Amino acid sequence: MVSVFALRARAISAVALATTVAAGLAFALVATAPAVAQDAAKRAADQQFAAAAALHNLKDYSAAADEWSKFLKAHAGDPRTSDARHYLGVCRLLTEDYPAAIAAFQELLKTDPKFKDAANSQLYLGMAQFNAGRRGDA
Numbered sequence: 200m201v202s203v204f205a206l207r208a209r210a211i212s213a214v215a216l217a218t219t220v221a222a223g224l225a226f227a228l229v230a231t232a233p234a235v236a237q238d239a240a241k242r243a244a245d246q247q248f249a250a251a252a253a254l255h256n257l258k259d260y261s262a263a264a265d266e267w268s269k270f271l272k273a274h275a276g277d278p279r280t281s282d283a284r285h286y287l288g289v290c291r292l293l294t295e296d297y298p299a300a301i302a303a304f305q306e307l308l309k310t311d312p313k314f315k316d317a318a319n320s321q322l323y324l325g326m327a328q329f330n331a332g333r334r335g336d337a
Contacts (some may be wrong), residue, residue: 244273244274247266247270251263251286263290264290267283267287268287284310
């Protein structure tokens with residue numbers, strides 16, 4: 200026959216074990232929460248970038264410019280911001296929104312002067328400035 204003390208000891212051990220497991224599980228969930236949030240943020244950035252690129256490739260430059268702008272606002276720390284700003288400038292240039300194209304290229308060249316495609320950005324900036332001057336936007 201099992202004594203009352205032995206039953207209490209087993210009950211206390213079971214409660215202690217359950218508490219330890221629950222605490223460990225809670226710690227594991229808290230420890231992985233930032234990683235899950237980072238994965239979700241990266242997925243959102245990837246989707247936004249892909250949507251903008253798809254519209255750009257379809258030559259819907261006005262809609263693409265809106266998506267590039269949204270990407271830049273929502274994902275300012277993303278490593279593709281310079282690419283997005285360049286493509287935003289191209290879209291604004293192709294839709295003849297020269298002041299916005301100038302602003303995009305100037306911001307890009309100011310924030311990332313060593314951008315991999317800086318030479319083209321400078322060329323497009325010059326084209327936007329030239330066309331803005333011809334049209335009287337400057």
